[in-house]
Amino acid sequence: MKVIVAVGGMLLAVLAAAQTSTVEVTDAYVRAMPPGRTVTAGFFEIANRGDQDCRLEAAKTDIAGATELHTHIHEDGKMKMRQVPGIDLPAGEQLSFKPGGLHVMLFRVRPLKDGEPVEMVLEFADCDPVVVQAEVRSIKRK
Numbered sequence: 001m002k003v004i005v006a007v008g009g010m011l012l013a014v015l016a017a018a019q020t021s022t023v024e025v026t027d028a029y030v031r032a033m034p035p036g037r038t039v040t041a042g043f044f045e046i047a048n049r050g051d052q053d054c055r056l057e058a059a060k061t062d063i064a065g066a067t068e069l070h071t072h073i074h075e076d077g078k079m080k081m082r083q084v085p086g087i088d089l090p091a092g093e094q095l096s097f098k099p100g101g102l103h104v105m106l107f108r109v110r111p112l113k114d115g116e117p118v119e120m121v122l123e124f125a126d127c128d129p130v131v132v133q134a135e136v137r138s139i140k141r142k
């Protein structure tokens with residue numbers, strides 16, 4: 001019983017912090033996997049409406065066993081994914097996390113249903129965490 005109370009308190013703390021955040025996330029979605037696959041990616045538009053620079057350091061979600069921040073680079077004439085430790089989001093700037101570019105890589109993902117809501121928490125070095133409501137989308141739909 002004590003454990004449940006503690007977890008509930010933590011969640012409330014995260015939600016309360018998110019309300020004062022100046023980082024805005026829109027059009028968040030997680031790509032649905034083909035049958036048998038457990039790796040996928042999350043995408044969104046992110047904007048820093050505040051006057052403080054933010055640095056995205058992690059994206060966490062209950063649907064995945066592990067997550068990484070990734071970007072794509074050109075190497076030997078090919079596009080390759082590369083993990084990055086953090087992504088700068090200066091005050092007043094916005095970034096697109098999209099296929100072929102920045103994305104949140106999701107590993108050991110549980111089976112997902114098309115249209116299912118997924119919660120993701122973005123964590124920053126100097127800014128409040130943001131709770132993101134994403135949606136599962138099949139490749140056909142986007």
Ligand SMILES: [Cu+2]
Nearest residue numbers: 070081103105
């Ligand atoms: Cu990736």
